[in-house]
Amino acid sequence: MTKASSTAMTISILSLSTVSNASTAITGIIPQLRRAYPQVPTTVIEWLVTIANLSALITLVLNPRVVRRWGLRRVVISGLLLSAFSGWLPALTTNFTAVMLSRFVLGLGIGLFAPHAISLISHSFTGEKRARLLGFQTGLTALGNAVLLGLAGMLVNLGWQPVFWLYLTLAGVAGLVARYVPEPRLPDGPQLPAARLPRRQ
Numbered sequence: 770m771t772k773a774s775s776t777a778m779t780i781s782i783l784s785l786s787t788v789s790n791a792s793t794a795i796t797g798i799i800p801q802l803r804r805a806y807p808q809v810p811t812t813v814i815e816w817l818v819t820i821a822n823l824s825a826l827i828t829l830v831l832n833p834r835v836v837r838r839w840g841l842r843r844v845v846i847s848g849l850l851l852s853a854f855s856g857w858l859p860a861l862t863t864n865f866t867a868v869m870l871s872r873f874v875l876g877l878g879i880g881l882f883a884p885h886a887i888s889l890i891s892h893s894f895t896g897e898k899r900a901r902l903l904g905f906q907t908g909l910t911a912l913g914n915a916v917l918l919g920l921a922g923m924l925v926n927l928g929w930q931p932v933f934w935l936y937l938t939l940a941g942v943a944g945l946v947a948r949y950v951p952e953p954r955l956p957d958g959p960q961l962p963a964a965r966l967p968r969r970q
Contacts (some may be wrong), residue, residue, distance in 0.1 A: 771903065774949065777948075777949040777950075778893070778947075778949045778950055779902065780945070780949075781905050781942075781945035781949040781950050782809065782886075782889045782890060782893060782902075782939065782946075782948050782950060783890075783902065783905060783909055784847075784942045784945055784946075785845070785882060785883075785885065785886040785889065785942060785946070786886045786905075786906045786907075786909040786910045786913060786919075787909050787910070787913025787916070787942075788849075788852075788913055788939050789879070789882075789883040789886050789910055789913070790910060790913065790914040790917070791852060791856065791875075791879060791917065791935075791936065791939060792818065792821035792822055792825070792872075792875060793818060793914060793916040793917075793918070794817060794918060794920075794932070794935055795817060795921065795932060796818055796918065797918055797921050797922050797925065798819070798885055798921060798925050798929045798932050799814060799815060799817075799818075801925055801928075801929040802814050802817065802882050802929055804961065805864055805929055809865055812936070814903070815869065816869070817869060817872050818872075818874050820869065820872050820876065821872045821875045821876035821879065822876060823876065824872075824873045824875075824876030824877050824880070824889060825876040825877065825879045825880035825883065826880065827876075827877060827880060828876075828878075828879075828880030828881045829880040829883075829884065830844070830854060832880065832884060835881070839942070840887070840952055841885060841888070841889070841892070841953055842897070842946065842950060842951070842953070843952075844881050844882070844883075844885070844920055845881070845882045845885050845943075845946055845950075846943050847878075847949050848878045848879065848880070848882030848883075849856070849878070849882050849939045849940065849942055849943035849946065850878075850939075850940060850943050851874065851875075851877065851878030851881065852875050852878030852879050852881075852882070852936065852939045853878075853936055853937055853938075853939035853940035854936075854940070854941065855871045855872075855874035855875045855877075855878060855936075856871070856872075856875045856878075856902045856933060856935075856936025857933055857934060857936045857937050858871040858934075859871055859872075859930065859931045859933040860931065860933035860934050861930075863930075869882070873962055875936070878939075884964065886906060886910070887903065887906060889907060889950065889953065890902045890903055891903075892953035892954070893950075893953050899902025913915070917935060920935055921935060928952065
């Protein structure tokens with residue numbers, strides 16, 4: 770592997786960390802959603818954030834089995850694409866039920882790729898570089914969350930729906946993984962690192 774391709778692979782794997790908390794990107798637009806849906810109770814609107822975290826548990830539990838069947842790389846790419854397009858759907862509809870369902874599907878996608886922000890580093894690198902990248906991973910998760918929330922705060926000036934266009938960035942990350950990250954060699958019966966669910970801001 771050349772130095773350029775190694776760098777591209779490293780960046781692609783680390784980019785997963787920047788979007789692993791994507792479900793919280795809409796936290797700052799809850800007041801706008803309350804105004805957009807005055808007939809919907811506030812507690813139900815707040816579930817637009819919570820439901821994604823809960824549905825992620827489903828695919829987190831199934832993740833080891835799915836990875837053994839389909840391969841880690843394919844699972845990560847599928848999760849990113851599922852999250853990208855389900856997260857983006859509310860930009861196209863104002864039907865509250867459709868928005869809530871899209872958030873549920875978003876969580877399923879996040880549960881597919883989020884734990885591998887760590888496991889791809891563990892399986893793709895060794896020694897000092899692996900330790901260094903695992904350290905970067907924690908900081909990049911916080912940085913990515915801050916950037917998404919900041920961009921959401923700017924986009925909300927255009928309305929609440931433009932905020933959901935941010936989720937298409939996950940499709941870009943999927944493209945990076947598909948282009949630069951090879952299938953890692955996993956041990957038999959892989960024990961995937963425990964995933965950390967996004968914290969509610």
